[in-house]
Amino acid sequence: MAEDNAFVWVKSEGRDSLATENLVPGNQVYNEKLILKKGVEYRTWDAFRSKLAAAIMNNLEDFPFKDKSKVLYLGASTGTTVSHISDIVGPQGKVFAVEHASRVARDLLDRVASYRSNITPIIQDARQPKDYFSMYGKVDIVYCDIAQPDQTDIAISNCKLYLKEEGYLFLVIKTRSIDVTKSPQRIIEEQIKKLEKNFDILQTIDLKPYDKDHAMVIATYSKN
Ligand code: SAM
Numbered sequence: 001m002a003e004d005n006a007f008v009w010v011k012s013e014g015r016d017s018l019a020t021e022n023l024v025p026g027n028q029v030y031n032e033k034l035i036l037k038k039g040v041e042y043r044t045w046d047a048f049r050s051k052l053a054a055a056i057m058n059n060l061e062d063f064p065f066k067d068k069s070k071v072l073y074l075g076a077s078t079g080t081t082v083s084h085i086s087d088i089v090g091p092q093g094k095v096f097a098v099e100h101a102s103r104v105a106r107d108l109l110d111r112v113a114s115y116r117s118n119i120t121p122i123i124q125d126a127r128q129p130k131d132y133f134s135m136y137g138k139v140d141i142v143y144c145d146i147a148q149p150d151q152t153d154i155a156i157s158n159c160k161l162y163l164k165e166e167g168y169l170f171l172v173i174k175t176r177s178i179d180v181t182k183s184p185q186r187i188i189e190e191q192i193k194k195l196e197k198n199f200d201i202l203q204t205i206d207l208k209p210y211d212k213d214h215a216m217v218i219a220t221y222s223k224n
């Protein structure tokens with residue numbers, strides 16, 4: 001599934017834990033454990049704190065994040081998942097991390113981006129992708145986790161501007177932020193319908209038990 005040892009399993013407290021190789025040895029982002037294995041430092045990756053880790057735990061089939069990947073990440077928050085993607089894409093990769101809330105963006109800058117030169121923070125509204133002045137070129141992956149009712153439309157408009165042909169979309173659907181009166185299954189089907197015009201849907205993953213009311217849709221982009 002994953003290429004280039006993008007993530008690994010390490011022994012932590014007697015059990016196997018998901019982990020990524022620490023791009024900044026000695027540096028912790030969210031109190032995760034740092035584990036040394038054969039002289040290499042890894043950071044454990046908590047599936048209860050990161051939906052990408054939850055998707056891996058729940059049998060994610062395609063993992064395109066790898067050394068040198070370019071990623072546009074919408075809804076970076078304080079940078080928990082962004083930091084692991086930063087580990088994976090390495091010094092020659094890039095994570096453009098979009099976050100509009102200044103309170104959390106401060107943590108993203110102070111605790112994550114300031115230590116990791118492959119993260120470009122973009123403190124802007126993901127609804128206005130044309131305004132990302134620090135974006136350049138197309139990306140391999142758009143990751144969207146913004147918990148908004150129009151999250152799918154926001155993801156699509158960002159992909160149209162910045163995702164390369166055949167690139168991947170990872171879309172987190174928070175079913176309760178779309179419509180609490182509809183069944184989660186129906187909401188996911190409606191969001192997938194919106195994507196089908198421009199994307200091939202590869203997999204839909206329920207993120208239980210790590211996250212309630214969330215699903216991850218993985219798709220590839222084809223403009224027609
Ligand atoms: N992806 C993060 C992680 O795994 O660590 C958690 C993301 S949290 C569920 C959603 C984030 O999206 C919040 O920090 C919120 O401020 C941000 N957000 C919501 N609407 C946004 C928008 N229109 N533009 C940019 N960020 C937005």
